Amino acid sequence: MANPLPAELSPIGRALPHESAFDHVTGRACYTDDQAVRLRGLLHAWPVQSPHAHARIRRIGREEALAQPGVVDLLTGADVPGRNDTSSGTFDEPLLPVQEVFFHGQPVAWVLGESREAARRGAATVPVEYEPMKSLVDLEEAIEAQSWLCGPFRLARGDFPSAWKASPLRAQGSLSVGGQEHFYLETQAALAWEDANGGLIVQSSTQHPSEVQEIIARVLGIPRNLVSVECPRMGGAFGGKEVQGAPYAAIAALGCRRTGRPVRVQLPRVLDMVLTGKRHPFLGKFQVGFTPEGNLLALKVDLYADGGWSLDLSAGVLWRALLHLDNAYWIPAIEAVGFVCRTHKTSQTAFRGFGGPQGVALIEEILTRIAQALDLPPSLVRKRNLYRTGQTTPYGQEVREAQSMRALWDMLHKQACYVEREQEIVKDNQADPHRKRGLAITPVKFGISFTRACLNQAGASVLLYRDGSVQVHHGGTEMGQGLQTKIRQIAAFSLGLPIESIRVMTTRTDQIPNTSPTAASSGCDLNGAAVAEACQRLLERLRPLAAELLTCPAALVRFWDGQVFSEEEMTRTLPFVQLVEEAHLRCIPLFSQGFYRTPGLSFDLETGHGHPFAYFAIGAAVSEVEVDGFTGEYRIRAVDILHDVGRSVNPLIDRGQVEGGFFQGLGWITCEELVWDREGRLRTANASTYKLPSWSELPPRFEVRFFSGSSESSAIGGSKAVGEPPLLLALSVREALKAAIAAFGPGSVDLGFPATPEQVYWAIQRVRRRSAPGRSTPQACSAAGSPP
């Protein structure tokens, strides 16, 4: 991209509103289910669900439902013409189970009806005979039973046993990290109808249209060229639609294929929560050796992820957790082993951070425990352990961002007035026995790239019309993250056209084939680069003609804001549209394609070594909380974030990603609590029992700044991926809570996860008891969660 023109006029780097913002606020933005009203003869689908977490299916009755008024069809495993599987390549996820059900609420059949009410009533009449089987719901029971979906995965550096033995100080413990429901506002949705030529068109709310296409073709036993999948946009996804949109699209497609009528699936919230996978709950057990200064020497970790009933993306999630156990810290000797456990729950899946947050939560927990054991400020212990230049991660990748991280840390420390506030808090805490404040700072270092190397590719096509307007197709999907806005900016910049000339199209498998999911924060890095390349190719075709028309050397031709001119004679311009028309007359093709693959990636799953990430995104956050000792309730008083987004393509959108990511992480660590009962029923399966953070959690002060002194990234225009990393910054709130709890009494803080008011209350009680005279001092607390 060699446009030497004033940066402030560039479409890249401008804080443009979301390209759909006008449609969002007017209600005109169309989501999958919004198109349903336009289809004639639409059928609605409703599942028949298992009342057991684990059971053998004896019989599914057909006739009863079909006799109901308004019921049109019943779909069971026997009706699947192709392969009865919706997994992404592991072949362990029947669309409609025939022999066995694996979690409470699993659909064993779907009823199609003239209305949702008719389908639901029909589903209620389907007799299914089950033979209940033993189920594993609890993660620790699954570990006990060695119920593995995959593992052991190993990550090691140095000689842990000797380093542990040689450590002057040691500690051990464990942390249970909770799962999280995506709670995208738009639940899983799909709409299928037949095209005029024997093919299927499927609208799907998915981050991965190509895989939905693949799975529909697999389930129907037809070639993929008969299936076109389109994702218009999503009402949020967060990883929850990376693979888990496929079953609902497959049901719509199967229903459509059988009945010849359009079929709609949109899960009501409760069904979405009961059926779809979540962020993996984790259990981490650790042994850590450290110096009296708090420096890490040796770390051993056993990591267990609760994968639910099928493998899904759990192997990748576990790997990313292992690869983020270091967060931003140098660990000389480490030995980590991970397993994904099979339990009879929803199949846990991708969720913003993809295992990274769980890994980082563990090391942050460890560092705070070290600090409390040494009676040192946790912020000091953290800083002492930050990577230094030249150091590598446990998997052998050099941390090129080490110096930037330290600079960023110091800058935020200063900007947030950390020292002054900490002193003030200590004073105020002494004055009030029932109300304590806490302050904490935590860093994040997040690896950018899919750990599965072949996913780091993207395709694009750019269609230029004779009036100078442009359509851009690429494989990325819009879920609210602003990808299309950035793509529009990149295309406008690359073609030298005004933003208004560019239209980014909805994502369709019949435009760009074999795409990767929009995930791993890589949507803009990959697709943006592919789009830029397609634009470059197009301009290269036009350049000789422009040179001829401008009578200048081709190398001097510039494209800017819809005008074409020679760099040496900028006043004599040729309107772009005129050039395009002339090109058409001279039979020069006005469309082009682009492709991008991330260079230089390698990772060996056997040795756990390599260079899996293109670069690291870094940031840090300071959070302050105030805790009520009567109830454990708390509020967040202030948050200051300093984050590295490189040279931002769009600062408004990037700020939104940082704030939104942080806030979602905040929910994960505070009020969002998944509760399953012994029978495997999710007790928190709706909006009134599962609480997202709301307005009351928005801190009065919420400052986000971008770090400017960063190392150059290799990504498009020097930008950096921003979707996931900020979520991990919310761990600063958890550490701030611990700091506040520590003000109620002596000793280390044992805080359950998520830190609901109840967990905070029990943590306060534990430290209070230690200060009460005549009571024993508990040394090591197990996983928190129960009353002391």
Next chain:
Amino acid sequence: MSFSLSINGGQRIVKSSEPGETLLEYVRSIGFTGAKEGCAEGECGACSVLWIEEKDENSRLRAIPSCLVPLAAAANREIYTVDALADQGRLCQAQRAIVEEGGSQCGYCTPGFVVSLFAAQSDRKDGSAALEALSGNLCRCTGYRPIRAAAQRLPLLGEDHFLIRRLASPPPRLGPLSWSSGSERFLRPTRLETLWEMAARSPEGRWAAGMTDLSVERNLRFQRSPCWISLEGIPELRRFRDGAQGIEIGAGLSLRELEERLGEIRNPPPGLQEWFPHFASPLIRNRASLGGNLATASPVGDAAPLLLVLDARLVLLSREESREVSLSAFFLGYRKTALRPGELIVSIRIPKPYPSIVRFYKVAKRQSDDITIVSLGAALDLGPARRVRLLRLAFGGVADRPLRLKAAEEALMDQPWELPAIERARLVLQESLSPIDDHRGSAAYRLAVAQNLLEKFHWQTRFLPN
């Protein structure tokens, strides 16, 4: 049989509907897909629409969670969805502010925010008041900061929007309605006489007020009552009076109307104004009523603890008689009340003189808009030497019903309002409460917090003048 309603300025005739159909499903089915279903229980606000309500003969704009309105309950209403808010293609101020501040990401919740903001603006609220109006809208993408920025920069609404001009004309009138769709009937009488006749003819009928609770049953648990008898058209349930004996609140007034009425009188009962935000979001308060909240008799209902310590009394009416019962005698067990078949709550009386200190504490997983784990209503008058002259304590979430704790009150009567007395009362609570374990909180936590809330109440009132 049919009824009409107006949507975005167009008159619609409804000739049939699916059982269980909501206003949200209906507006989407006729193409106004701006309103979204996010949760179907009034928690997320994505389905918000505007409608025009009568207040003192004038028109008022209210933001309504349309997922909690059975379609028939919208009969005769005048409704506007987000799709109509851009006046001739020009964004309204709320829309423009959200666009410019980056307040939409995925956009799914955005229509609800626009509607709530617009309603707040039409009430001439700005700044923090406009923010409170958004507390029933959930966003999963933005973290709310840019939406807060949008709300804070909104100017007071001028008269240049067609909907604001519309408010100068009279509101639509709710006529009588008798509607059936499949197995579900919906009756809305507008006179008491007709109400009794309908009830006599349909003994299976269930009273329905704002239906914020019943609609959740209907949407999530698919309860299809054969017959709903709506109380929304009965003027006797919508009265409000402030007299020498106390105030009388019509059981069918929305909490929003009640909040406004209380703001208009001198010396309203203490504790109430601060209580509204604890009760529910503004969207819910635009529909929910005190009568409905008390009649559902939830052990964690948020009206009961406060009204119990205000010593509220209920006026109950049946075709045969009118009687008054004290609220503490009203709750008989888990979701069981003293209401006899065919009887309804007409009004709630709060007697004067009011206690001088009244507080409501609510502990939940989330600070706002969540269901109570434990709540405490407390009323206090101190006499000479700061001895307790009057103390009333009522808890939610610690028993099968909202509970007035007379034993603890008695332990503190005439005692100095000091920590030792509180310690004794804690023991009484310890012995008399037996809360349950559930997904919201453990029994041990509930018990501890119930006691601690009493101590907190003391802590916060220890320096207050008598």
